[in-house]
Amino acid sequence: MSRRPYNRPMSKTTWYMRNSRYKVYVLRELTSFLVAFYSFLTIAALAALASDSAEVWNGFLASQQSTGMVIFHGLALLYFLFYQTFPWFKLAPKAMPIQLGEKKLPDIFIIFGHYVAWVVASAIIFWLAGVI
Amino acid sequence: MDTRQIELEILRYDPEKDDEPYFQTYSVPCLEDWVILDAINYVKDNLDTTLAYRWSCHMMVCGSCGMMVNGEPSLTCKTFVRNLPDKVRIEPLENFPIERDLVVVLDDVMQKLHQVQPYIIRKDDPPEGKEHIQSRGALAKFKQLTMCINCMCCYAACPQYGLDKNFIGPAALALAHRYNRDSRDQGKSDRLDILADHDGVWACSFVGACSEVCPKDVDPAAALQQMKIDGAMEFWKQKLGMPGDKS
Numbered sequence: 001m002s003r004r005p006y007n008r009p010m011s012k013t014t015w016y017m018r019n020s021r022y023k024v025y026v027l028r029e030l031t032s033f034l035v036a037f038y039s040f041l042t043i044a045a046l047a048a049l050a051s052d053s054a055e056v057w058n059g060f061l062a063s064q065q066s067t068g069m070v071i072f073h074g075l076a077l078l079y080f081l082f083y084q085t086f087p088w089f090k091l092a093p094k095a096m097p098i099q100l101g102e103k104k105l106p107d108i109f110i111i112f113g114h115y116v117a118w119v120v121a122s123a124i125i126f127w128l129a130g131v132i
Numbered sequence: 133m134d135t136r137q138i139e140l141e142i143l144r145y146d147p148e149k150d151d152e153p154y155f156q157t158y159s160v161p162c163l164e165d166w167v168i169l170d171a172i173n174y175v176k177d178n179l180d181t182t183l184a185y186r187w188s189c190h191m192m193v194c195g196s197c198g199m200m201v202n203g204e205p206s207l208t209c210k211t212f213v214r215n216l217p218d219k220v221r222i223e224p225l226e227n228f229p230i231e232r233d234l235v236v237v238l239d240d241v242m243q244k245l246h247q248v249q250p251y252i253i254r255k256d257d258p259p260e261g262k263e264h265i266q267s268r269g270a271l272a273k274f275k276q277l278t279m280c281i282n283c284m285c286c287y288a289a290c291p292q293y294g295l296d297k298n299f300i301g302p303a304a305l306a307l308a309h310r311y312n313r314d315s316r317d318q319g320k321s322d323r324l325d326i327l328a329d330h331d332g333v334w335a336c337s338f339v340g341a342c343s344e345v346c347p348k349d350v351d352p353a354a355a356l357q358q359m360k361i362d363g364a365m366e367f368w369k370q371k372l373g374m375p376g377d378k379s
Contacts, residue, residue, distance in 0.1 A: 004147035005229035005237045010294035025339045094354035102272045
């Protein structure tokens with residue numbers, strides 16, 4: 001009787017096609033490209049601002065207001081909401097459980113707390129930007 | 133009693149004869165209350181005595197009968213036939229070498245479980261003739277993690293472990309977290325190096341599949357994220373010169 005275990009290695013290139021769980025995960029992780037894009041956009045905005053030229057700054061603002069860019073920002077927002085914000089807020093109670101005596105604080109409080117913090121942070125940014 | 137005929141496609145592999153595994157189909161008359169393990173036992177008892185698989189308790193305690201059922205890591209004693217289609221594919225747990233038929237080689241995870249020092253480590257002895265007192269609140273901090281039966285469904289679900297066998301993996305890391313959270317334990321610093329290592333908690337990218345397939349609701353994914361937070365806190369404590377676990 002000899003041992004001859006058979007290996008079924010996971011494909012390095014197509015593993016995420018195995019089930020819907022992996023696909024959703026990869027879609028979530030792909031939002032990192034958008035994060036990178038917005039990082040570059042912020043740098044571009046700062047560069048336009050640092051140029052000390054109203055023309056350059058207004059040019060940057062105008063570039064973001066074209067129909068194509070508005071559609072892109074809208075789609076990016078939806079993608080972020082559905083593959084970053086909502087899933088991560090839902091997972092937050094797992095990473096940060098709060099225990100009160102023998103009982104755990106119900107997840108809904110932690111999730112709701114995140115949404116409240118999000119709204120407050122957004123309101124501060126809108127206020128600073130002079131929108132509200 | 134009424135029976136329902138289902139086709140069981142079982143992956144077979146005989147290391148002494150086969151170059152690679154193949155599927156063999158069995159037609160099994162299943163009763164309404166049968167789980168997949170019953171159907172496999174029927175095959176073994178009535179159709180094919182050569183089929184090799186592990187099982188023992190048939191009641192979600194021993195953790196031996198984990199297999200892939202229609203691609204999903206499942207404890208076969210908990211997976212009811214009535215919830216499945218007429219054709220069911222049974223394979224050995226993914227991400228493990230196949231020893232024979234549905235039996236996988238578990239040497240790697242056994243070594244990993246051992247590696248995280250899953251026992252209470254004390255730096256001092258309890259007072260003579262006394263036991264360590266633990267409050268219910270302190271127990272509640274880790275009780276869920278003690279439910280693990282080492283069925284290894286989480287390893288079969290984890291793409292990180294599938295792609296990189298050096299990753300310590302969900303069950304072993306959750307087990308380490310169980311002891312780190314135990315108020316009687318003083319071994320957190322002993323476990324820190326291995327947990328904070330490249331192949332420890334930081335190799336987890338939070339796919340979350342381990343927790344979704346766990347038949348005992350242990351939630352290893354949550355444990356791993358908590359360990360990341362603990363590890364980060366420890367890092368900053370050291371940076372800021374505050375007393376930490378690793379002193």
